[in-house]
Amino acid sequence: MAKKEEKRQEKKQEMRHEMRRSPGVDPKETLGITVLKEKDSAEWYGQVCLKAELADYAPVKGCMIIRPRGYNIWETIQSEFDKRIKKLGVKNAYFPLFIPETFFEKEKSHAQGFAPEVAWIANKYEGERIAVRPTSETVICDSFKRWVRSHRDLPMRINQWCNVVRWETEATKLFLRTREFLWQEGHCVYSTEEECEKEVLMFLDEYEKLLKDVLAIPIIKGKKTEQEKFAGAKNTYTMESFMPDGKALQSGTSHNLGQGFMKSFGVSFVGEDEKPHIPYSASWGISTRLIGALVMLHSDNKGLVLPPKVCANKIVIVPIVFEKSKKEILEYAKKVRHLVSDYHPLFDDRDEHTPGFKYSEWELKGIPLRIEVGPKDFEKNQVVIVRRDTGEKEFVMFDKIQERVPAILEKMHHDLYSKALQHLKNSVKEGGTWEDFTNIIADAKLAKMPHCLDMKCEEAVKTKTAGVTSRCIPFENNKLNAKKCFACSQDAKAMVLFGRSY
């Protein structure tokens, strides 16, 4: 019975709000997303980023402007992750934007890997060319040479939050592929190979936790193949997320660099045995690309949907006022605001817009909860709380608000994660043959295939399919389901995940 009454109330309230709309103005037309996510995912994505005011195109092609609503997400990622790594003994520093060309040449495979993407300074040569950093292994290893002396200095764990530049020639996409992006790059030195490998995996686990706990993004962890690993690494580990449009997104990587960079840059330390040794190094990074993953994964045809933890304003309060009850309603709504002040609520009492217009605007901009406060709510000492992701409405008595708000936010985070996890699980299909593979890829899923791990074979797959690449050799459930490589029929060595990607 109570439910029926609720439904009735809901219906009434909806009608009331509809009536308050400005005649002839459909807010969805003026503000909203004009294409469907299912139909044109690329256009939909661009519109969400622009219209939710997360980002803007920059005057220099391929760069972006991160607007306050987008930058705030990055600030949350920064502060959350920074706290975690500081507890693990990582110290922040800042290394220069500019790197001498000779530094790249010291590690040959690294230089080759980054050569096509490096931007160089034109007018300021002083003997040699100067690169704008695409990543900082070289300049940081050069510092390690001076800073690492004794086994007592190890492990040394350094991190920087900065901008990097990779001059992409492929089409760029806000957050997901831009010529300049923001990231953190961790760089660590260890005395033993075991410790190095252990922490490379530890930082990957930290990324996984961050993505699960804060961003509600599930991932598949694994090792990159020789073909796809970082230029100069011994092993690259990755976490891959999977987007609703059928593309994988490399969401963070952790590299075991072995002794390669240490040898190239002449880093050594005096061990407990008082003899010189060459240490092992590692690097790991996540970037503003994660903001793109958030948008792509959780948002819908009304606009942005975000897990509450990355939102500065977790609530918008919309008082529904009529002339005669205006004062009471506003007063009541302000009491509600006071109750939920920990969640930095927006208070939308603009006179020039209808409630319907406001709902659409805040849905577009991804505020997790809307609290509606109308005359009936005031009379009954209640409010209506509406979840952004599901649209579920809940009538909550005034004295239960402080209890319900965190519970609903928690539930929302949990549901977003579960939904994405289900999608990820449904998207991985095992196959054994080339035919299986093409079918799975045509179905916009990730193909888990027995593979020979030969670089040439992988390159051939990429060419034949116009861009399908190996994403990783997953850590979990990696039992070979066939003896032969699906692509070249040589002996299979591992199950490898293949897919299209950003």
Place this chain on the structure above:
Amino acid sequence: MAKKEEKRQEKKQEMRHEMRRSPGVDPKETLGITVLKEKDSAEWYGQVCLKAELADYAPVKGCMIIRPRGYNIWETIQSEFDKRIKKLGVKNAYFPLFIPETFFEKEKSHAQGFAPEVAWIANKYEGERIAVRPTSETVICDSFKRWVRSHRDLPMRINQWCNVVRWETEATKLFLRTREFLWQEGHCVYSTEEECEKEVLMFLDEYEKLLKDVLAIPIIKGKKTEQEKFAGAKNTYTMESFMPDGKALQSGTSHNLGQGFMKSFGVSFVGEDEKPHIPYSASWGISTRLIGALVMLHSDNKGLVLPPKVCANKIVIVPIVFEKSKKEILEYAKKVRHLVSDYHPLFDDRDEHTPGFKYSEWELKGIPLRIEVGPKDFEKNQVVIVRRDTGEKEFVMFDKIQERVPAILEKMHHDLYSKALQHLKNSVKEGGTWEDFTNIIADAKLAKMPHCLDMKCEEAVKTKTAGVTSRCIPFENNKLNAKKCFACSQDAKAMVLFGRSY
């Protein structure tokens, strides 16, 4: 009598510590600063930055590496100031590193002012040259054109924390003048001139508070002359600090840009009168240069001295152990560590170094308080607390530690500020004639002189004196003390502060 006993104890303790030193090793020689601040300020400054591990020279000339101990100071400045400006309605964003050449040309005086210092990208032209940002007025104003529509959008207050590049040709100096540095740049748009000017001064006041409350740096506020103002500004306001070597340091500026940039970039808004208007804009910034000011101002011949608020580790605990009492002392010292854990104490129980060596090392590195815990202290249930800046020792009973530590830290901040303020006050000398002026400058002080405010006159002063420039027209005590300009004998318009500067 108590004092006498204290002195005796102090003497004994000192002797005890001295005795524990490794024979033949003078820690000051191996670690310490080898020149005097009074004798060779430039060399002393470089040594403090390097040996206290604040910074390192970068492979590309004129750039620097900010090491964890230095970067931590910047993180404190960031978090303190960020909190303050967010309360004032400022929102953080991120704009691209790269700016098209045509953008500079839109504001002619701005382009001229920055032309010699701009670094350009070599291999990535796409129709026009691309600059590495020396400052972001142009690219941000271009965004304001799209973001500012109505009077309801104003004031709009945006800030970014980022790196900028100014290719200095003069000799560079860690923190104080480097080709790349980190800073914040605030950019605001207002509907009225009054509001703009008011907030330009408000942000200058915020800087002043930050410098006083957190960095213990006193400053003189004032207006820049036409000659020295920011390229493209209507008015530039500045805060100037004064270093012990007789040079002024521009420590932060706030620019009223009038309507210049708004007009050049075509920004307009619809007012309450429903007509289009041109808004007013402002920008303001502080940089990692402030770290240089901290070092220069507070440090001494033993090394780094920092106001406690910028130190991650405010205390170092040095247990003084002898074999037979080692266990008790370490246990007692750990209890002390537990008591002061809020101050993130370092705990130096290294076996390989003597207490004397440790004292020198932590003095060099600028830890504000040292807590010595020796056998006598253990017996008497006390500790010795030593202030880094004055070397003052205080015997504190165990149960008074939690009370004394914050009090001593507070006093230390206060004393550092007072000392610097006294120095600043003593350094400003008024004069009326060219002879006064040259005497004051020769004495390495700031000359407060009646001036005509003519740009050519100022330029002539600079040339004649090989580099003395006007620092500002001070806000306070600006009563003309002569009718004629000290330099050209035209009518004087204001008292202007002149000096050498970084």
